[in-house]
Amino acid sequence: MKFNTKTIHGGQEHEVAYGAVMPPIYQTSTYAQTTPGGHKGYEYSRSQNPTRHALEKAFASIENGDYGLAFGSGLAAIDAVMKLLKPGDEVISTNDLYGGSYRLFTKIFEGFGIKFHFIGMQNAANIEKYINKNTKLIWVETPTNPMMTIIDIKATSVIAKKHNILLAVDNTFATPYLQQPLELGADLVMHSATKYLGGHSDVVMGALIVKDKSLADKLYFIQNASGAICGPQDSFLVLRGIKTLHIRMQRHCENGKAVALFLKKHPKIENVYWPGFEDHPNHDIAKSQMKDFGGMISFTTKGNNYKDAIKIVENLEIFTLAESLGGVESLSGHPASMTHASIPKEEREKTGVVDSLIRLSVGIEDIDDLITDLKQALK
Structure with missing residues (x-):
């Protein structure tokens, strides 16, 4: 089967x-x-x-x-x-x-x-x-x-x-x-x-x-x-x-790729973390052990400014600012103050979880709406 x-x-x-x-x-x-x-x-x-x-x-x-x-x-x-x-x-x-x-x-x-x-x-x-x-x-x-x-x-x-x-x-x-x-x-x-x-x-x-x-x-x-x-x-x-995992994951992957590519080209973005990029560390391993690259993406803005990160997640409209991930709806989060707040600052920053990092769980909405939402929030 x-x-x-x-x-x-x-x-x-x-x-x-x-x-x-x-x-x-x-x-x-x-x-x-x-x-x-x-x-x-x-x-x-x-x-x-x-x-x-x-x-x-x-x-x-x-x-x-x-x-x-x-x-x-x-x-x-x-x-x-x-x-x-x-x-x-x-x-x-x-x-x-x-x-x-x-x-x-x-x-x-x-x-x-x-x-x-x-x-x-x-x-x-x-x-x-x-x-x-x-x-x-x-x-x-x-x-x-x-x-x-x-x-x-x-x-x-x-x-x-x-x-x-x-x-x-x-x-x-x-x-x-x-x-x-x-x-x-x-x-x-x-x-x-x-x-x-x-x-x-x-x-x-x-x-x-x-x-x-x-x-x-x-x-x-x-x-x-x-x-x-x-x-x-x-x-x-x-x-x-x-029962719908397979069809949801297909759309999560499609939308995730589109969002990652958009962020990669945006002039205000410093780093985008998504395993599908050829320059992502261990991309070849991801390619060999994964069927696709998923709908989870993290990124930082240029200048690594905490206030900029907070402003972006507060201004997103379709991406809901919330804990968790993996639902049909797109979510945004600020790991340093939300999901990873229990890790001491000096420890989390060693792995790249800086105060300007934003994490996205890309849902299965229409991709044009998601990109438009990111554009207006980054503006």
């Missing part, structure tokens, strides 16, 4: 009782038993719910995994991964990553005795010098948030396997339509399903996908024991969103 078909049918079955094409929303907390332990596969909705189960099978299908897990948020999914570790373990992480991930790692799990190394991974060989007997996990974002840095998943997986270390990839920006990390050697894929998988800015959710059964069993145990699950209504919404 090819990807475009998987988004609609992958892992799905028609409902048994009445043949419903879409999985019903099983809005229930518990299930009747004929005798203690005698049930039809479901006993309590924290452990399993038929609507969530249908979504988890869809997650596994579109990422070419065998097991999917749905959580109450992307951070809840990352939290579950971190709970695979114990005090004294070490994690090597991308240095340019989502501020919420950085906050979870440093403010929560460092306090539990886990050590994190935040490093540049543009050259995968750089990872090896940070590996020691305590290293248990490599955490990768690619493209990264918000600098669109590209990391070679296949090369990183070779290093991880050589040292018997888990490799986890945050695939939120690329989505499985553009990139499939498990096929490139990753052990685990994470998504903020709030973003492109849901696609309509109406739900908060996280996802994990793996191939290995023993790893899946550990994560299912953590999911059930910790209880950070999503509800059936949210499961239904994301399952519905996945």
Whole structure:
């Protein structure tokens, strides 16, 4: 089954009782038993719910995994991964990553005795010098948030396997339509399903996908024991969103390319960060591991002026100034004061997250309207 078909049918079955094409929303907390332990596969909705189960099978299908897990948020999914570790373990992480991930790692799990190394991974060989007997996990974002840095998943997986270390990839920006990390050697894929998988800015959710059964069993145990699950209504919404992922991503990519090219030529723009440019660092790797280059773009204005950046995002009309990304509507954001405010200024500026940086999530509106909006805001 090819990807475009998987988004609609992958892992799905028609409902048994009445043949419903879409999985019903099983809005229930518990299930009747004929005798203690005698049930039809479901006993309590924290452990399993038929609507969530249908979504988890869809997650596994579109990422070419065998097991999917749905959580109450992307951070809840990352939290579950971190709970695979114990005090004294070490994690090597991308240095340019989502501020919420950085906050979870440093403010929560460092306090539990886990050590994190935040490093540049543009050259995968750089990872090896940070590996020691305590290293248990490599955490990768690619493209990264918000600098669109590209990391070679296949090369990183070779290093991880050589040292018997888990490799986890945050695939939120690329989505499985553009990139499939498990096929490139990753052990685990994470998504903020709030973003492109849901696609309509109406739900908060996280996802994990793996191939290995023993790893899946550990994560299912953590999911059930910790209880950070999503509800059936949210499961239904994301399952519905996945069914149009392929056609939405096509338009996100088309519009993203047009916006990136417009910004690149604009006299007031200093830098544009988009993996589709031939001079973007690791462009060739992006070309080899991604189907297209996505709808996420970051840029700075000439002079790197904070006030200019704020003025631009405040004056955009079709691009909504808001947190998040990946919805059908175009969004703009100021990472230094919004998504990455939890990262200390000196740390975020090392990776390029300066006060003048603007991040765009290019939606699926008419491209002429989006360009016109950018023109008037930049004026």
